Amino acid sequence: MDSWRNVPPVVGESDGRRKWLRCTVAPFINAEIFQARLSAPLFDNISTMGTNSTRGETDKFVLTANALHKALPKFHFSTQAVHADDFVSPHRAIAPAMHPAVNYRYTRDPDQLVEMENDDPNAPFDSHVYSRYTAPNSNRFEIILKTLFGYSTVSYASGLAAFNSMLILVNPKKIFITDGYHGVHGIIDIMHKLNGLQKLSLDDIDQAGPGDMIHVETPLNPTGEARNLAFFKEKARAVGAILTVDATLAPPPLQDPIQLGADLVMHSGTKYIGGHSDMLCGIVVIHPDRVQEGWEKTLREERQVLGNVMGSLEGWLGIRSLRTLFLRVTQQSRNVQGIVAWLHKGLEDRNSVIGRTVTKVTHSSIQKDALDEGWLQKQMPGGHGSLFSIWLKSREFAKRLPSKLYIFQHAASLGGVESLCEWRAMSSEDEDPLLLRFSLGVEDLEDLKADLLQGLEAFLTEDS
Structure with missing residues (x-):
């Protein structure tokens, strides 16, 4: 699919939107390049991509x-x-710079100042004013996220901040x-205290009604098992409920819950x-x-207003991380299928070390x-998540x-390049003390x- 079809225009979209480059001397995007991208025809001949870019060759870089x-x-x-994100690069550096600035200068030309009651947070490629609104x-x-997911995405300071924002948006009874x-259950408990x-x-899903929220985590932490999203989609659609999915344990390219009918999908990008x-x-x-209904805007x-925006350092680290997402996730998926199959086979022999x-x-x-x-093969065509x-x-x-x-490192969390093993009783008193959770790395x-x-x-040696 053309994942750029929903990218909002920048220049002259509405009277309320800040005009291009009027209110800053430190634009996020190279103005000439991005303005040309919006107005110039696109080229089918990919050979133009080989053109080198210098300050005196802006036109050639526009072709590229x-x-x-x-x-x-x-x-x-x-x-x-x-x-x-190549088209937003403001200079010739290969690696993007880290911009820690909180605020940005307005133009010194008073004739170019535009009066606004409020800055528009839905102008993602516009000039920046304050980093709680937008930042480079x-x-x-x-x-990059929008391209890889194929849908509109909004970033947050943490996975729990993302869930909290979904819950506030849907505002279910x-x-x-x-x-x-x-942590998700902790937020729900707070909302119960605030608004009932x-x-x-999920076993009581037949009691759902219009506007209610059906929240499904798949694959599930800590078992790594999947849930049938097609089943929950049908249940939600039948009564007008909202289907939200926590897909943290199976990021792209493993599964696409939106394609399977989810209204909103969250990820703890920390993982x-x-x-x-x-x-x-x-x-x-x-x-x-839902974008057409204004959900992204909201x-x-x-x-x-909530202030749960991710920091500039985290944004910079996130860019670095996305470059290798495919390489990491596919290697982790291969690892988990290999080690789980090995363990599963070992259980069949009661005399083996595993058995x-x-x-x-x-x-x-x-x-x-x-x-x-x-249904599992259809839901996760890209492979399996690396947690078991x-x-x-x-x-x-x-x-x-x-x-x-x-x-294997003994630590909480998951999804990193290093393999982890956690005795789950360390994280919650409700966890089975016999349970060990593994997150495979690369x-x-x-x-x-x-x-x-x-x-x-080693255990068998000690016991003998």
Whole structure:
């Protein structure tokens, strides 16, 4: 699909929008290049992309920017991740700069000042005034996100900030949710205290009505198992409810919940989108029909007031991370399918190291009913998320195994390039003390298997 079809125009869109470059001396975008992108014809001949750019060759660079812009939908996901934001580059540096500025100067020409009661937060490529409204790094980050997801996206300071913004936007009387990230339930509890929001189980979905919110996390934390979004879409559509999805554990290119009928999709970008365990971020993706109804506009306006915008450093780190999203996620997906299959097979032999220490493994790749019914392959055509869980035969095994591993790090969170193992009792008193959650990184699969095997063998050696 042409993921740029919904990019809003910049110049002269409305009287309320700041006119191009009138109110700043530090524009986000090279004005000549971007203005030309809007007005000049796009070129089918991609060979113009080879033209070099210098200050004296702006016209040639315009040809390059326009040709690349038109070609983007034809490119592979990984190519889009590297080049989706080329057209907003204000200079010749290959790596984008980090802009920590909070505020930006207005023009010194009073004749060019435009009176406005309020800055328009829905002008993502316009000049900047104050970084709680818009900022160069976070805007550029959203440009890449829009291309990779194929839909309008809004970024936030964290995954919980993204969920909170969805909840405020939908403003339901009831929310249907089962399991999932504990922080989401914490926000729901706060909303119950403030406005009486009712929380019901997904098992009670037949009680949903118009305007209610059906929130589905898939794959599910911590089991890594998938839920059938087609089922929940039909339930939501039948009664006029809103379907929201937490797709944190299966980022692009693994699945597309919007295509499957979700109205809103959230990601804790701290995980796979960031991918390096060094940034907090949240993302909300909006169905095109809901964009037409003004949902993106409202989300941006409310973000400006709520103040839950991501910082400039996080925006810059996010740009860096998106460049390698495809490489990281596909490698992690290959790793998890390999190690889960190895563990699952090991359970069949009760005399093996795995069979003598592990009692259960959960992950979408071994979710037999879902695979037999066929919906899982349609829902996750790009592969499986890299989080899974195992249950050990004793609490002491589960508590001590992480300290016996060398490659796997004992830590919370998930989605980074490094593989993690967490004794889940450390995160919540409600978690099964036999449960260990694993998040696979990009290391070599055989090294990961060897590390886990030697850790399990260590228990048997100690017990003998």
